[in-house]
Amino acid sequence: MRELAVQATNDTNTDSDRRELQNEVKQLKLEIDRIGNTTEFNTKKLLEGSAAGPREKVDGVVQINNNSSLKLSGLKALQDMFKNIGEGQAAASGVKINGAVILVREKDTSGASMSTGDFAIYTNSGGRLAGSDTTFLNISASGIRLGSQITANSAAQALQISAALSGMKVGETITFVFGKNEDAKNVLSGSMMFQIGANAGQTTFAAINDMRVKALDLSGVDISSKWGAAVAIERIQQAIEKVSAQRSLLGALQNRLEYTIRNVDTAAENIQASESRIRDVDMAKEMMNFTRLNILQQASNSMLAQANQAPQNVLSLLR
Numbered sequence: 001m002r003e004l005a006v007q008a009t010n011d012t013n014t015d016s017d018r019r020e021l022q023n024e025v026k027q028l029k030l031e032i033d034r035i036g037n038t039t040e041f042n043t044k045k046l047l048e049g050s051a052a053g054p055r056e057k058v059d060g061v062v063q064i065n066n067n068s069s070l071k072l073s074g075l076k077a078l079q080d081m082f083k084n085i086g087e088g089q090a091a092a093s094g095v096k097i098n099g100a101v102i103l104v105r106e107k108d109t110s111g112a113s114m115s116t117g118d119f120a121i122y123t124n125s126g127g128r129l130a131g132s133d134t135t136f137l138n139i140s141a142s143g144i145r146l147g148s149q150i151t152a153n154s155a156a157q158a159l160q161i162s163a164a165l166s167g168m169k170v171g172e173t174i175t176f177v178f179g180k181n182e183d184a185k186n187v188l189s190g191s192m193m194f195q196i197g198a199n200a201g202q203t204t205f206a207a208i209n210d211m212r213v214k215a216l217d218l219s220g221v222d223i224s225s226k227w228g229a230a231v232a233i234e235r236i237q238q239a240i241e242k243v244s245a246q247r248s249l250l251g252a253l254q255n256r257l258e259y260t261i262r263n264v265d266t267a268a269e270n271i272q273a274s275e276s277r278i279r280d281v282d283m284a285k286e287m288m289n290f291t292r293l294n295i296l297q298q299a300s301n302s303m304l305a306q307a308n309q310a311p312q313n314v315l316s317l318l319r
Helices: 002-009 015-038 226-279 283-318
Strands: 071-073 082-084 090-092 095-097 100-102 120-122 128-131 134-141 144-153 158-165 172-177 184-188 192-195 203-206
Touching: 002 015, 002 226, 015 226, 203 226
Parallel strands: 071 172
Antiparallel strands: 082 090, 095 100, 120 128, 134 144, 144 158, 172 184, 192 203
16 A cells, blocks of 8 residues: 555656556555454454453553552441431441542431332432432542442441443453452453463463554545645555554564463473472382392392201201
């Protein structure tokens, strides 16, 4: 495509020639999309963006990397966070998220009861968030906006909270820890994960960006005019740089995986050697024991033979 764009910038070509060159560019763009949409391994698409991995930032504040995790800590145990403080009233302790304290505390001025399966949460502004068994609550902390779903059991005075970071596309596990209660985990899929060891957590991630025409900013490439061809050269060059950068990342990851494979092979050999040390016999030591026992056996046989010969000697004297 870049070669065609360079040709189209020359005034030695007529407008008709440039239109024919543009037709070829269109076919090349269709082929790029076809490759991006059909390239797969084990039925998994590789170049259409589904394995692009995490975005670099969430709301422009927190940077998310491949091996990142986020912990949200409550001030108290879940049983103490939301409690019934009287008929028709409900209150909550402050929730501390990454150093920022979020207060959800307001009287239920409408007199909603706290019976099992029926409750309500109100903001400081007096607006009702939701009622019944499920309440949706938006929490903001340090620029991160969480879309949280809260399920309450008012009889046990406990809450189960499941939340997901909006605006993220990651292959990570986000852990929410509230006091001494059990962790709640939510895995957001995204980049491809590879298990590179025998134990949990020994993983690595690979991200392949969208390599189709729109993602490479080639949709508007038009070389039917010389000025359009001049602009196309710059766009195509930028697309080439994007593809080259992606290839270099995949090449670096391939080299890393090769080193990992060699390291795993070495570890496997060491494990086998250790097992052999435990299970197998020490051949040198056992050969020494065998030789010693063989000598003792031969000496015993010789002594027994001499003892058996003594009566024969006595009989010969009596004759």
